[in-house]
Amino acid sequence: MFQKKIINRAVVSVVAASALSAHSALTQAQMLEEVIVTATKKSESMQDVAIAVQAMSGQALREQNVTNFEDYVAQLPSVNMGGRGPGQNEVYIRGAAVDAINITVAESQGSAPNVAMYLDEQPITAGGRNLDVYISDMERIEVLPGPQGTLYGASSQAGTVRLITNKPNVAEFEGNVSAEYSQTAKGEDSSKVEAMINIPLIDNKLAIRGAFYSDNRGGYIDNVAGTFQANENVNIAFPGSSVFYPEGTVFANGTTVGAGGVTIPVIKEVASNSALVEDDFNDVSYAGARLGVKYYINDDWSALAQFTTQTLKTDGVFDYDPEKGDLNVSRFSEDSLEDTFDQAAWTLEGRLGDLDVIYTGAYLEREVHAKIDYTGYTNIGKFIAGYQCEYLVGSYYHGLSNGYTTAYTWDPTIRGNTGVIECSTPVNSAKIDNEQTRFTSELRVSGDINDRTTFLAGVYYEDSEILHIGNFNYGAPIANGWAPIDINSSSTFDNSEANARGLVTDATQFRNDNTRTEEQIAFFGEIAFDITEQLSLAVSARYYDLEYGFTGYGAWRYGNQPLFIDDADPTNDIRPALTGGREYEVNFAELQPLKTDDTITKVTLSYEATPDILLYATMSEGYRPGGFNRAAAQKGGQYSASANNLTDTGLQCGTDVAINSNAATGFPGYCLPYVFESDTVENLEFGWKATLQDGLLRINGTVYWIDWKDIQVSQFDSQNISVLTVVDNGGDAEIQGMEVDFAWALTENLTIYGAASYNDTELTSVDPGFAIVVQDEGNPLPLTPEFQGNLRARYTWTMAAGMDAYWQLSGKYADEALNSIVDTPEEPNTYQDSYAIFNGSVGLNSPDGWGAELYVRNLSDERAELHINRQDFIERTTTNRPRTIGLRIKYEF
Template identity: 40%
Template sequence: MLKLSYGASVGALAVAIAGPAVAQEAVAPRQGGLNEIVVTATKRTESLQDVAISVNALGEDELDNLGVDTFGDYLDQLPSVTAGASGPGQSTIYIRGLASTTPNLTTAGVAGLAPNVALYLDEQPLAQPGRNLDVYAADLERIEVLGGPQGTLFGASSQAGVVRLITNKPSLSGFAAKAKAETSFTKGGETSYKGELMLNMPVTDRIALRGVVFLDDQGGYIDNVQGTRSMRDSARFREEGTVRYNGVPVSSGRAGFQSSPEDLAYIDSEVTFIEADNARLVEDNFNDTQYAGFRASALFEVNNDWTVTVSHMRQSLESDGVFFADPELDGLDDLEIQRFSDDRLEDDFSNTSWTVEGRIGALELLYTGAYTDRETQQNVGYSDYLFVGQYIPYYMCDTAVAYPGSVDVAPADPTCYAPNLSVSSNSDTTVFTQELRFSTPQDLRVRATVGGFYSDLTLKERNDYFYASEMVRGADGVTRGFAPIYPFTNTEVTGTTGRAFPGYFSDPGPLPEGAGFRNDVKRTDKQWGIFGEASFDIVPDVLTITGGARYYDVEVDLEGAATSAFCKLNSPIFGANAGVPVEDQVNIPGCGGGNLSLLYGPDNEFGNPDKATASGVIFKGTLTFTPTEDLLFYATYSEGFRPGLLNRPGGTQGPGDYVVPYELETDEVTNYEIGWKTELMDRQLRLNGSAFYVDISRLQTSIFDPNIVNLVYSDNAADARIYGVEGDFTVAPYAAPGLTVTGAFSFLDTKITEVLIPTNDVIEGESLAYAPEFQGNLRVRYEWDLSDSLTAHIMPQVNHSGSKYTDIIEINKLKLDSYTTFSMTAGVTADMWSAELFGENLTDTRAEVAGNFNFDVPRITTNRPLTVGLRVKFDY
């Protein structure tokens, strides 16, 4: 695994935020007029204007001009696309407002929903539960975004759309080299640097090699400022009548934990609160990030009909700090936060892919496969959990604090210890995919693409939750803190069989000192499918009907355990163990947690499902009308689905008759769409768009509601619908050579139509998450000749997004404000080099691009502050 040392922040560049939504050549033809855009959205090579699908694309020159490199950069170019982002390597894509929740990264393995937008690198799907791969956009030919369900050709995780990163392939045409370098300066933040080098080299007349290396060091801009925090802030000690910051009252139910005046009086007068102080972690601009890696590929042209392409990529991403702030805390500004643990992320992946293309008679054949191995090591500050975790005092305070009436067993001077909480999260994800498909010649009146697909994903995730980390023996003889213990499944180590159940565990133990809980899970997602699309020209070149179908079979399994250390020590709560030596506390009866193998194993005694399974057929139909060469209209019916999963706290009794389901069902979407592709005014104006209605059944969402269970779980919460109109335009007038005007827009109206869970967490009539009613952008680029060898350009940009919510769960929901940002670039270009000055977020706007409210405190992710810089490029 590639390892480098780095730091730097992933804040989205404002040039990315203000970019256009369609691909075209960076320079309009000097005589004016539009350029052709080529895509492979239907798994065939076609002109964008001939594809009866809502497709946005960014070409290679466009990506360079916009400074697009990272996940947030290229998604922000497209008005129909949003992302729930909490930092680099931690984002989830949403298209057309089909979103329900903000993912919780520390439970991605055990409770992460399958994505509903498929992320592809060339021919291989890379979407993963909980967190998408943040693939650095080095040496890309283009990025394509397909809106609406694309399940017939792209499978399970494409119910809202597909994002495809298409790399440049090795070329036999000759030696080529490209290099670019950039430095930028952020207001109030650190300097950033990046560099990229590409070489293409034919080895023989049949073999070519291509390689790219990159390094992107992004300076931080958020400050971790000094502060203190104590257990007095715990949700356990909320006063009666407390209302959350987002306006939702705290429940008075069984887990509402609003303390009585008598309990609060006792706590305030008798309890000693030891403060956590983050002085040692105070740092300006602490959210540094660095991307580093390479991609090497080889092309072997076996003969005129057959080629083999092999590619290998490695990327290392290392990030410090967090990318959200706490603007509601008194005394902090909008780029400051108080963190009490060392937040950091190492996210490394290697990816190997292979593609064989050829021809058998008239049939075109493509076989492709890929293997991806991703490892993440993350430390997450968890002190915010005390704002919603009502049980924290049980673990970190003396008995009299958790049970104020229990003075007969309470220490004379009860204490709550410093809440320096953190989570150590380690995951290893492997994905193996294969696809084989056949296509008939495109010039036939009846043409088809058929194939088969297989995917096998394994996600191993281990999270250790650290509470009081030191073993301290008090004067009363009670040891406070958490002893290092063994997972209760670990028969081989403990030698005890009475509580050692069969199941998966990744580490033989003991748990690290100070770890109070451990989630140790293995999740496997397997799927296979058979798919096909066929088109028939009812009237050649004028009227075409297309039909598609996919049979799918998906299986999701979950193994592992949630292990608790709390009754395996002489604790202030479980005082009955006082005097028992730590080494003898390995298997005290009644301790532990939940063994998922008991709940979901093939021989479980509860009758619960062994696996979450789904199979069926989805369909697509399109009627295309092309009255002239420059006009195309289409009407589409399409379906999509997303697989379910198993719930760790399945069977938990909620309010009334509600029971947390053991198995989450698939959610399904049905899309009705009309679209248009037009080139007007003698091909000086391109105007594309679509209008759609999406019907959503059994929408999946993650829920954190302590009134039900103190764990994240998932359910099919609601039915919903979406109305939308989206479009993009490009103007390249003959009368003004060098002038290109590009814009795009998206209008959405989303609504929950029926609530399926008998709780107050979801409300009928409310909007879906990450679904702004309007998004739009506009860019003008003008080029002119300075001399026979130099061309100048200037490019102002503006981007706007309406307000949006982060969740559909009322107690977890946060409203993000609308924003408008401005950027500009100006530079000169010669035959083989160019230099450009750029300014991003010129008005220094705090654009609220994402956020979460899972812990009853607002955590808002904003864009990077005002940034100016210089980039230079060389192209041989």
């Protein structure tokens, strides 16, 4: 039924476009701008390349005031995102989505993204934190939906997004500067300044170009007064209002419970965020520069070198709590982010005989420093009550040997008032520090084999490393004098390749300290053959060999509570000093490095029906590499190929770790794999590209069918599976859809632009072992509206004195969508509401280069539910910026 409906829609679109071609032609000057793309690794008109590509030219980016990740995703018909704000998002194409991983562990236990992000020729993809490059002095943005793995590699499983910068122009001196000021409803003011200058140093030979920007955006979310208290009804690990101890119970201080037993009340401290209350606390700033130099060595060869630097800073959060009111949230510790990157890139391009040769390389350094309120962990952590309340572990941790019987349970005598069980502050925080380096190098050769056959061949090499430290600081242990972790106190960590050895200076009670490495070499190529003057066949393939390494440790102080430090007898004070945890280099020794190698292919048949209409069909494959599950490296959990593990219910896990059932929660048991496998995509699509009405109308579209196998799904379930996030292959899905975009010069003054997508997604099977986490078969995939589309009208005219004027109106609509593939009793998935957002602007441009624009973004002040997330274990909604009115002034020379 769906296939018939979607094909009918495609046919109707083409027929309608053909009918429109009867419309009388306008002047040559009104023809649509030709968009040149490099989707196939060579420059071609977008209308001549037999591949689905959606491109936003530099002119379109300026007209729509696109400056960051959220802005350009909103303009693309089959692209969506999930995440928590600037620098903390992931992108999804054609419905191949699951959910954004918790940002505190994205570098430590995140899947690789399934959409590749490129800055010019270098992939800048990062799980949970796609590089949020500011859109300044950009030539265009290209989106290549569907698997693009043959030319673009591992993370191009569902598509590729390419940010392509303007390069130095050796023929012309040019520059521009712009300033902007805006006001946001219920928020703070914003301002930005941008500048560009291009200087030919040697005419038609050597030029330099610089782009500079500073964008400061005021906040619009309020951190309102609130309280937080541990609740045993939310987290069953906590005691209730009292605990009963039977006769004969011996407390840690030697006291024995008498006849009839005793009931001890529980006091849970109530946290207040009064010191952090602030209106409009989610400020963000982008500041950066890009410098480039291009040199034409001779008529055949040129060299390009560019350096880009950027710092993104944010305060607060960009998701709000609807239960607190519109754009309100209550946060109990500092939220901030500083995300800095430097990229050096170089390209040597020329000809060797009849061959075109390109060598390109880049080196990226990125540092992320984030502070995150982690108080919500109190709602879900299996052992967090042991940090906050008077909880006594076994003598292994502290050496106490007085015959107590309260081991591994609550004991009111270990601190403070012996007549109550005290649970201290539930406020927690996380501090994340990442250092990422990425070196890439690619050599491509292309040319003609004969009059009908062309080829492209290349080799790609990548070496990347992420050094990750995640410090989790629980407020109660800090207040009660616990020592921080010290990995030097335990032989468990003797072999750890750690980024932060030695005594920890802050009061960290849990730490992830990991190194992730990837080394990849790939060979790729494409041959295109003209079967006839109109019919062509292109076949491409990529062989890749990827090695992934994971070392470091996870360490914690669980069970090291100071004992008796506040009674009248200082001689019995006990301050435990033992650090426990897991060491990954040893426990994954047999599996290191994790190797993945394979060959993927793509076949495209294209037919030039007329000089203005191109039809094509493509079969393609994509993949995403697998990885390690830190949670499998339990104490004594070194991987063994000969293991035959069983759960308590007899579930055979083999080499996987056997996780026992939990009667209290109804958990049936689980086999936790040391390694989660690659997931793969197979895609079939039919597309068309039509330029009609003598170049006044462009309409492109694609119909596609996608099989997604072994979907990687992440989940944190400390009550049942592990105190660490796990990733497993959750099941299979099918996606059927259509995307259409058009541009139409309707009159000499009015141009209409539009794009839309329709996606019918279904989870077709669920792995029985992970059905405890994944939603039921038959449900749609998350973060994918069934229909979404955008429409833009731009009207221009010439006024007196040669002034050019314009107005523009645009809007986007998106259907409702699920928020996550995860669906558990504790974290049920839910639907995000449909939304519509409208923007408008009016402006003037003078003949001498001056221009001014007055704009309104989000005219109706819509609260779009962009992503309902539980990243802090409390449900919150990432939304768009409220209605914003601004003035932009520019000068071009």
